[in-house]
Amino acid sequence: MADDDYWNTSETKAKAFSFDDDVLSPQEILAIGQKSYPGQTENAFSSTVSTKANLLPLSSLVSPKVLDLIVLAQSGKDPKEKPESDQTVAVTLKRLILGRSFTLHSHRSLKSKTELLDGAIAIGDGNAILTVVLFLIQTLNKKLVYELLTLRPLALNHYISFLQVEGKITDLTDLLTMLGRSPEAAVYQFQHIVKTQGDSVDGLLRKLNNLVSNHFNQPGVDTHQTKMVSDYIKLLEWQKCANKTELNNKSTLHCLSYCCTHHWHEGAGNMMSPLTLCQRQQVTPLQYDWVVLNVHANSNKWDIVESLFTKKDWLGRTTVSSHIPMETLLWRLSELSASKQMLATCLNKIQNSEDRLRLAQKYKSRKTLVHGCK
Amino acid sequence: MDQPLSMKLASLSLISQHKLEKILDQCGSKADLIIDPSLIKPLEKICGVSWLRHHGIEKIYKMDPQLGPTANTIRVYLIPACIKKYKCVLDQISSLLSQNPSLTDAKCFNIIITPKVISMFDSILENRGLYDVVKLHSFTWELMYLDDQLLSLELPFLYKQLFVEQNHSLLSSISMSLWSLFHVTGRPKCILSLGKLSASVLDILEVYNESYSRDFISPEFSRDFGALILMDRDQDYASSLLTPATYSGLLSEIFDISCGRLEMNGNDTKLKRGKLNFTTSEGKSSKPTVINLDSSIDNLYGEIKHRHFSEVLSVLSSKAKLLKNEDIKALGIQEMKEYVATKLQQVTLFKQNLVNHVLVSETIISEMNNKFENLTLTESEMLNNRNKKSNFTFVDENFGTDIHIYNSLRLMCLLSLTQGLSYEEYNSLVSKYLLAFGYKFLYVFNNLIKAGLLVQPSSPKLTLSNLGNLSERLPKWQNEFQTIANKLKQLPSKSDDGKSPSYVFNGGYVPLVAVICNALLSSESLPDVLTKLSALSDLKVGGAVIEKLKDGIGTLNEKLANMNLQSDLDFGCRDAKTLLKTMKGDKLNCFNLKPRTILVYVIGGVTYAEIAACNVIQTVTCSKIIIASDCIVSGSDLMAANT
DSSP: OOOHHHHHHOOSTTTTTTTSTTSOOHHHHHHHHHOOOTTOOTTSSOTTOOOOOOOOOHHHHSOHHHHHHHHHHHHTOOSSSSOOSOOOHHHHHHHHHHTOOOOOTTOOSHHHHHHHHHHHHHHTOHHHHHHHHHHHHHHSOHHHHHHHHHTOHHHHHHHHHHHHHTTOHHHHHHHHHHTTOHHHHHHHHHHHHHHHSTTOHHHHHHHHHHHIIIIITSTTSOHHHHHHHHHHHHHHHHHHHHTOGGGTTOOHHHHHHHHHHHSTTOOTTSTTOHHHHHHHHTOOHHHHHHHHHHHHHHTTOHHHHHHHHEEEOTTSOEEEOOSSOHHHHHHHHHHTTOOHHHHHHHHHHOOOHHHHHHHHHHTTOHHHHHHHHO | OOOOHHHHHHTHHHHHHHHHHHHHHHHOSSEEEEEOGGGHHHHHHHOOHHHHHHTTEEEEEEOOTTOOOOSSSEEEEEEESOHHHHHHHHHHHHHHHHHOGGGGGTTOEEEEEESOOOHHHHHHHHHTTOBTTEEEEEOOOOOEEEETTEEEOOOTTHHIIIIISOOOTTHHHHHHHHHHHHHHHOBOSEEEEESHHHHHHHHHHHHHHHHTOOTTSOOOBOSSOSEEEEEEGGGGOHHHHSOOOBHHHHHHHHSEEETTEEEEBTTBOHHHHTBOOOOOOOOOOOOOEEEEOOTTTOHHHHHHTTSBHHHHHHHHHHHHHHHHHOOGGGSOHHHHHHIIIIIHHHHHHHHHHHHHHHHHHHHHHHHHTTTHHHHHHHHHHHHTTOOHHHHHHHHHHHHHSSOBTTHHHHHHHHHHHHTOOOHHHHHHHHHHHHHHHOGGGHHHHHHHHHTTSOOOOOOOOOOHHHHTTHHHHSOOSSOHHHHHHHHTTOSOOSOOOSOOGGGGGTTSOOOHHHHHHHHHHTOSBHHHHHHHTTTOTTEEEESGGGGGGOOSOOSHHHHHHTOOTTSOOOSSOEEHHHHHHHHHHHTOOOOBOOOSEEEEEEETOBOHHHHHHHHHHHHHHTOEEEEEESOBOOHHHHHHHTO
16 A cells, blocks of 8 residues: 655656656646636635535434433533532532532531542542542641642642642642652743743743752752753843844744854854854754754855865865765755755765665756766 | 434534524623634534524624723623633623723623533632623533544644643543433443543543433434444554654645644645744745535545545546546537536536645645655654664754754654653753754653653663662563554554555554454454453443443442542443453353444544544444544644643
8 A cells, every 4th residue: 555656756846746647747637627617707616615414403313302401411500499408429529520519618527528539530520620629728738638639649630730720830839849749840830930931031031040049950850951941041141142132032043043144254252153152052063054054045145055065175076064964965955946066066975876876866966867877 | 313324413513503502592682702713613613603693692703812892791702611711801801890890780791611611710700709790601512523424522722631731621521522422323332441531531421321311311222323432542642643644644734724624825834834944034925725624515535535645646637637528618508508507516616626635735745755755664663663773863863954843742752652762862852952942842841741742761870779670771672562562463564455554654553543443343242352452451341231240339429439549430431351351251142242333532632544544444344433532633733732
């Protein structure tokens, strides 16, 4: 079934399907499809005509009584006038799940509260679980609630998610610290900060500096995570110096591409020099090459691209040197419509002659093909 | 009353409409509807503007925090069950009230929340002093019939809540969708559930059944569905991470699709949008091309949706040739008139569809052409746990060059789940990702770990405490993933007869739903099915097939009384392993199954590739498989939910 042939043979769009004489090219199909008939008006039939096939009448789908029941279930209203006076755990849970009015306050003993929680967990209705947890928080002291939650991860997760959504980040940190999960608390705090501070460099710097000294430097926090947050701070400090609103809280590579466009000739050591930024943020050579290639090729500065990625060897031949793997480089160069010369130089760098010919064919490099046939 | 199943399913929208009507009845006439933009398309599937007008809505506005005064006093908000959006509406109402305190007693504020009001919303309302001022309504719309044999609740935020935030507050809305569906179709005799959420959905469903059992509902079992398979999304992440090879699968990779409507805006695609942008030029906004992915409207789509993409253009080409041969110049006047009256519209529509499919196919080719081969090859190596080093190099290179905000993460997750990542490899990818898209995304990796999409490697420092697990970090011949996948025959060998559902992933992998369907459809009895699926640890069974095994205690009250901590409730379903033992001991031979129609329900989103794979199974076994989910997703959608 896997028909790889298609992908192999489709070198270019126009030629993609011409390997089979019986198959029309997309352009030919479009020509047939777009040819209009006499009398046809523009827009007469848009593809959005949704003449839905005839539906069955509601009454033949379900009986009226059932329909009332379905509406009743959606509304969560009680079918009876007076709700049961019996307040067993099961009755309360059922009312919670059905969305009916309920009171939890008759459950005053710890045993009854625990049964409520366990019942909600056993059924698995999150709405019931969260409601019971919040009731416990209201009516029991924290220590007792945390004890109950420690043994019940599902309930704990619901409470964590509640605190997070409500932005109660201090409570969340307290909870996780008490449970011995402070490394997680650090990440939740981090998430909270980036979601609430927007792109304000000053605000982020202040909050993140605090976060690193109070939470990320604690034992148990993953060292790489701590490094990432410290690198974030370094980048923000750089952005503060750069003082360009369009760079605020943008990614390193975004800033790098800005520097490449506007400050390409500034030497290392200079604040806005691409090299300075690379060193500071430890951009990998691969990513650096990728950004430089794309930025300069997009602005048609092929001379820079060439001077960066090619050099003369001791015989005077031009060869390519880049951290970007050759196949990827070739593909990208051709997408950016690089010169035939450039592509040919890249192709020559490829050692394996089979690969070279295959790629030469793919990117239509006659020079290499002729060369390769020799 | 026995109508064809497809008609019944398509008509579910009428029940949704009726439910909405009952809510609007309580809101009063001459009202303004203020709708969250994300709900416009789903609402169009349920009712039109004129229907709304007919039911008391005078003006319709898009929800916007800055929305000023509207035409009428009565306001009906329609929003998804999202705390942020809910609070935004309450803020708006509060500010209106402060300008005009007399509205407090006017009972003019209504908020319709879909799929349901959770009790936290009530508390927030009370907390803000708006109780009795604002009325909350739950609107639990029915499954929408998007395409032939395809149902969806179209609640795209559910995956994030259920799996990333691990908040199951809206889980009951899935139970309710099944509960009302079974009023229309009857209950399936056999239910298989896979995963914790699926089991809970069945338990909650049982609560509904018990609470709303009425004399007038016949307990008759379904002629429509022989069996139901419920599965949690995280039970088969591979099927959502792999690159699909089918037409519809690739469409969902590249274009935005909502409620079965695909929109193509010029050159803008999901793939382009997620990459680093090195140019400043803005894309021209042109009139979007819309394609309805519904075979009842566009039968051409029906013909090509499940095909391997390599076949699509030749099908389109043959259709074009047929059109070309239809020469109307040869017709006489009378014939011409008849042609215009009867066939012209059809032909014009067909041509429009043809053109649209060619246009999107061309986009797929230009976006995927260079990557597809290497990508699927690497994915297949990962699945089979081969060449780990070069697989990592492939991913690492992708992160260093043509990185994509979602698809690159997807590759990382797949590698992590199938072959594992060392501490250094993991961090190398994380660093590159953060350099490219910003350190602010650091938390994303924690979300992925929480959702079970990524496995965090432990730091390689040797301390006394982790010396014990040293053996766990030594390379293994086979990972857990391959062990299970091999037992279930999900990894096909090269020699394939061409009829394997694995074509949906270019021959690399059979989706789990297809495996389960196949087991169910090709087995004589329930023990037979359970034996075939014994590699699955979270499998449970429910429905009438196990009714005879019920041990006396049935109602929720009794169940809860007999329950102890950390044991399963086994209310709506029972553990498959213990069940299998019981049945083997019993030697009862009353579990003949042979369902002909199966409903598959994936919780957390189903992919087009999975749908196509099930289509193969139904053809081979001459059965019918209906797919349902809370949403139709692609791998990048799952990644987006983690950010």
